[in-house]
Amino acid sequence: MARIFNFSAGPAMLPESVLSQAAEEMLDWQGTGMSVMEMSHRGKAFVEIAARAEQDLRDLLQVPAGYKVLFLQGGATGQFSAIPKNLIGDKRSADYINTGSWSKKAIAEAKQTIGVNVVAQSDNKDLLGIPAESIWQCDPEAAYFHYCANETITGVEFPTIPSVEHAPLVCDMSSTFLSRPIDVSRFGLIYAGAQKNFGPAGLVVVIVREDLLDRAQPDTPSVWHYKAQAEADSMLNTPATYSWYIAGLVFQWLKAQGGLAAVGERNERKAKRLYNAIDSSSFYHNPVEPSARSWMNVPFVLANSDLDKTFLDEAAAAGLHTLKGHRSVGGMRASIYNAMPEAGVEALVDFMQTFEKQHG
Incomplete structure (x- = not known):
């Protein structure tokens, strides 16, 4: 078998040892006589898989108490709409910084639910970068502040976490998630699609501070309602079980890497x-x-x-x-x-x- 070096932006390559383990367990996960993709999401076997994956993720990121970790569907793009629905509370607008294509998509989706204040945007097409924080025009009454940590298309990345104190910090971390240590306590919410850096397509992880769970609009769809999903252990509906399982194997692999x-x-x-x-x-x-x-x-x-x-x-x-x-x-x-x-x-x-x- 000849494995290539796959430089795809996503779906991207997975660790070979993870793929090998998944192949070995494809027909029979640990003596159950079933593939993981055949299991009931409410059965003992999958509940065990899900619980270990969450704990390993918490360990890797040192997630503090007071945060919920959700394994949802719809990718990061689904969260572009879910975030304003869940975090608007009694506010009228949110702050967004526009640093590229994914920021623009998030802004467009948010505008369907909430007013958007674009605090700054990257305009220099010859030398791409991040607008200096000194020129950001933030709204002190914003429901939250949203940024994309890494613009996958143009390769523009925030070198540090923005110094935002006026509103909960929300981050699309899809293509940098688990690539290095981060201080989760600096954020109100982190979200990341799996297909970039920690699993196959079909899964999105949301890490949300518990004090933000009561802000959702009444018409928030239940599958994207953070509090409802948190109360159901991310199983309000049938989750992306196989993607969740593979992500769990990647978490174990990351631990083994040190x-x-x-x-x-x-x-x-x-x-x-x-x-x-x-x-x-x-x-x-x-x-x-x-x-x-x-x-x-x-x-x-x-x-x-x-x-x-x-x-x-x-x-x-x-x-x-x-x-x-x-x-x-x-x-x-x-x-x-x-x-x-x-x-x-x-x-x-x-x-x-x-x-x-x-x-x-």
Whole structure:
């Protein structure tokens, strides 16, 4: 069996050991005679799987008391609508910062429920980055403050947690979730779609502070009603059981890697190696301000765009797949999530240097 290095932005590669364990357990999970995907979500076996996954996630992130961890459906996009429905309370508007495509989508969805105050937006198309906090125009009466930690398409990432005190901090953490330690206590709510960094598509994790659970509008759909789902242990309806199971295996794998501190150090090394290769060349270019460069998604363009197809074809032949940039920005993009080994980044860098020598 030949495994490729898959640089897809999501659904993305998973740890090989996780896939192997899932394959071994496909027909018979621990002597039950059933696959996990055949189990009742209310049966003892799956309840055990779900409980361990939640506890392992809490351990990895050191989630403090006073937070609920929900395993829901609808992806991060579903949360674009669920968040204003659940957190509006008696407020009229919320603060959003626009740093790219996913921020824009979140803003558009929120506007259907609540007034949106865009505190700042990234406008420089030549050098992408994060607007300085000193120019943010926040509303002191905002229901919450929303930001996207990492814009997967353009590779723009907040280097630190924003210093927001006037409202609960809400973060779309889909493509940085579990990539390094974070201080959960700084947030009112964190959400993340699984398919980027910790599982297959079909699952979204929401970590929400308990004091925010009584803010939901009466017409909030029950499947996205945080308090209702928390009271039902995320099983108000049939959850994405197999995705939840795989995410649990990834949580166990992350623990075995030494936890998020060790994983974060490795992710930083991978990103630095790739950015150094780009910056040391006149053949490749990354359009993001260095202080806002993503560890997870590294976009780059070739000096001669006529070579894009040749680059992609030859990369695929070398076992380096899914490097084509998002259709809205073009160029290339290497997504180097937790499951991407350092060997994959080294193989990409070696290929890029060889390609430059041949075509530069």
